[in-house]
Amino acid sequence: MNYLFKAVLTEKGWQENVRITVDGSGTITKICPDAAGGNAEYIHGYALPGFQNAHSHAFQYAMCGLAECFSPGNTPGNFWSWRDAMYRVALAISPEQMENIAAMLYAEMLKNGYTSVAEFHYVHHDVSGKPYGNLSEMGERLVAAAERAGIRITLLPVFYCKGGFGKAANIMQRRFISASYQDYLQLFDASSVSVKYYRNASIGAAAHSLRAVEERDLIAASLLSAVYPFHLHISEQQQEIEDCIAYYGQRPVEWLYNHVEVNENFHLIHATHLNDDEVKAVASSKAHVVLCPSTEGNLGDGRFRLKDFRNRKGRWSIGSDSQIGLGYLEELRILDYAQRIHSHRRDTFVTGTSGNSGFNALEESWFGGKKAMGTPIADTFFEVGAPLDAVVFDANWPLLATASEKNRCNTLVYSAQQRHILGTMTDGKWVVKDGIHFSEEEINRLFVRSLHEINMR
């Protein structure tokens, strides 16, 4: 199969009239810039590598908009009240409903140009808290949902033991809990089997947070980072930092770097509240931070020190987390604007050698995202031997059609909307074309049915 794109983004800028040939499995076999059409399908669009979603809790899609009503003077209206609402949803979902919610969510991600998702998955057990016969029942449903939607998935079964620093798990957390590290390893093994059922699924490891895992267990689990991407929530909320200091006498990132050999396979989710030493430690360890700007804004978390981190060559990626926002470019905008509002400057993504904000944001977040998936790190956006995963923007959109090469990425990052996406490809096939997902009707119908059953909206 041959495609001729009007233009394709490379690390060196845009190339025009690029013909990409894929084999029967969607792997790129040839890339020819300045090519003639021949027998290729012509695509009047600008192709970017498919976006990488480095942090997702699929079930939380069911609760978007459900935690915004407050009783004045009565409800705390903070992260922790949101978490109570999230626990209620987590306690309500059956495996079939989990699959239907995730399939809908993943289809929506594809419509927004995401082609890979790292699923940070912690709703493991049945509603009574008892493990399913298949320990990875829920994880397997997420893999099935990814296959139905046509997105690549890295399943991250999450190790979760406690209800807070020095606290036993509470009854609301009963679906999440592994009694010991040995129990977690059994779950991890079962999850490793589940990902074999879909050729675009892979496995990674995760611990929920310092507050949810005992010291010695976290140190043991982190050794999985020698082989797998290892994801961990950290320093999201001020309260969490105060609790960590009270319990360990150290801040979360400080504790982590004092007890664990942190390497480039670590993906620290949020890392919102870092002091100078922590910014330095994370950047120099080559660990990644996963930023989730729409969720962090929605939950009132705070602002990550991106500029300081980037000045130290810190590595980062983007996640949709609570799913309150699914637009990748919107995430980049929110991230940048929070920095601008704080600093009164407009050069968040500038480096010593490149001043092209949109390109820098796309490039850095994409490579960080690939790493979060556990994919062998690519040198280039599109390369022979890799699958053709792409999001294609409509060349008929007048703003884009008239943008110079220099301003094309900036036009996309700072002003494109979902409606400007012509389509999304995974494995060299259109999964979304002209705004329609290939399995739209069925995925929508089953999602609506499941949400009516859950009856919480």
Ligand SMILES: [Zn+2]
């Ligand atoms: Zn999260």
